[in-house]
Amino acid sequence: MTEKMLVVFLDANVFFAAVSSSVGGSHFIIEIAKQKKLKIVTVAYALAEAERNIRKKLGKGALTKHYENLLVIEPIIQPLPVISDNLEKRLEEVIDKKDIPIIVGSILSCANILITLDKKHILGNRKLLKLQMPFSIMTPGDFLKSFLKA
Numbered sequence: 135m136t137e138k139m140l141v142v143f144l145d146a147n148v149f150f151a152a153v154s155s156s157v158g159g160s161h162f163i164i165e166i167a168k169q170k171k172l173k174i175v176t177v178a179y180a181l182a183e184a185e186r187n188i189r190k191k192l193g194k195g196a197l198t199k200h201y202e203n204l205l206v207i208e209p210i211i212q213p214l215p216v217i218s219d220n221l222e223k224r225l226e227e228v229i230d231k232k233d234i235p236i237i238v239g240s241i242l243s244c245a246n247i248l249i250t251l252d253k254k255h256i257l258g259n260r261k262l263l264k265l266q267m268p269f270s271i272m273t274p275g276d277f278l279k280s281f282l283k284a
Contacts, residue, residue, distance in 0.1 A: 140281075141173045143240040144209070145250035148274060149176075149184035152203060153196040159274030163249065166281070167207040174209040177239035181211070212243040229262055230255040237262070245269045249277050 142163070151160035167174045181204075188197045214235055217225070225234050233255050240248040247270045250256050256271060263271070272280070 139171070139173045140247070141175055141243065141245045142277070143175045143212075143236075143243055143245035143248045143269070144180070145176075145236050145248065145252060145256070146180040146183035146187070147251040148249050149181070149200060149203075150187050150192075151251060151274070153188060153199045154192060159278050160251070162278055163274050164203050164207060168203075174207050175212055175239070175243040175245050176209050177212050177214055177235050179214070179235040180239070181209075210243065212239045214238055214242070227261075228265065229259060237267075240269050241267070247272055247277060249274055 144163070148160045148163065151158055152164040153161075155161060163172070166172050184200065185197065188200050215238075217234070217238065222231075222234065225237070229237055233252065236248070236250070236256070248256070248267075249272055251273060256262060257273065
């Protein structure tokens with residue numbers, strides 16, 4: 135019997151951190167994904183944000199490393215539907231507008247876990263954490279602690 139692979143949704147900041155430091159949790163998550171032990175999912179919005187921030191803050195070398203990581207881990211890019219203005223306004227009551235694609239993508243992808251470093255808008259968002267989301271929300275470090283225990 136084959137074990138079902140864990141599906142993890144990565145926020146843009148995890149892709150950024152993975153090329154920013156070779157000793158951080160984000161880097162190790164990418165390394166585990168390269169070994170095909172995780173299924174990585176994200177949205178185009180997050181990849182564009184990661185690319186923009188890597189190019190601006192870390193330069194061409196880091197951007198090349200990011201592209202190399204993507205080629206090896208082959209993330210699934212979850213398509214996002216057009217969200218009605220009414221639904222968007224309701225979501226904005228719970229989460230910052232820029233993070234709506236991350237939460238919607240996590241739900242639609244059926245991810246087991248959303249991994250993010252966004253302490254202000256996601257990890258520390260009490261309104262969001264009170265909702266019964268169909269996935270766990272973790273930092274890279276917390277994810278690695280639980281993944282390595284299993």
